[in-house]
Amino acid sequence: MTVTIRDNRSAGERIADQLAEQIKQGVYPVGEAIPSERVLADSFGVSRPTVHQAVLVLARQGYLVLADGRRPRVALPKPERLEGFPVEAVAAILRQEDGHAGLEQLRQLIELGAVRLIARAGALNHIGKLLMALREGEEAGSPEAFVAADMSFHRALIGCIENPIVSNLYDSFIGELFRRRTGLAVDRSRWPRVLGQHRDIIDAIRVRDHLSAATILEDHLMDAYTSSLAGPQRKPRHREDQE
DSSP, rough: OOOOOOOOHHHHHHHHHHHHHHHHHSSSTSSOOOOOHHHHHHHTTOHHHHHHHHHHHHHHHHHHETTTTTEEHHHHHHGGGOOOOHHHHHHHHHHHHHHHHHHHHHHHHHHHHHHHHHHHHHHHHHHHHHHHHHHHHHHSSSHHHHHHHHHHHHHHHHHOOOOOOHHHHHHHHHHHHHHHHTTTGSGGGGGGHHHHHHHHHHHHHHHTTTHHHHHHHHHHHHHHHHHHHHOOOOOOHHHHHHH
């Protein structure tokens, strides 16, 4: 039995893959300009718009550097230019129960690994960044501001490890996770517990207790996840509203 595997990628994406392979093989040296779109279109037997799409794909991947009025120049991907998940993909994943759980688990793996590294170092500049994010939460005056401050704390945590690959991956999905929790922040009774856990994490980092820091953070992330599954609490309706 013959199994046919369908390639659902666009023609531009397939051309981009071929060009990327040629760059890896040294056909187009790093720093040199690639041939014009017309030449590449003739070479691959496709239209110029298809080649242009391939060029944009390669630029996003870090294989080309674009400049106005000049042909794109060959480069190699750098960690800080690597992209994470597309926004549309994250939104689609979060609409699925298993997908939501998968992203939450990925978040845990990233944050718990990060907090262990940070706590072992106990660097004052890291503690300072986290304290600034904590202060944003303490001064928040609205649910939207509190959620933004909460996210800032966790992004600061990841930023402290100074790994652009991890940061780009994390940033590509964390915003969507937090945006879906704004409704929970309407209940201000949750705020002191969140802020208290942030303080406890900072205190553990300050004394370089990586085990306590990870345990507190794990409990904190589990609280956030279970709360998001339960959804915002609705205020009971008054009798006259029910009649």
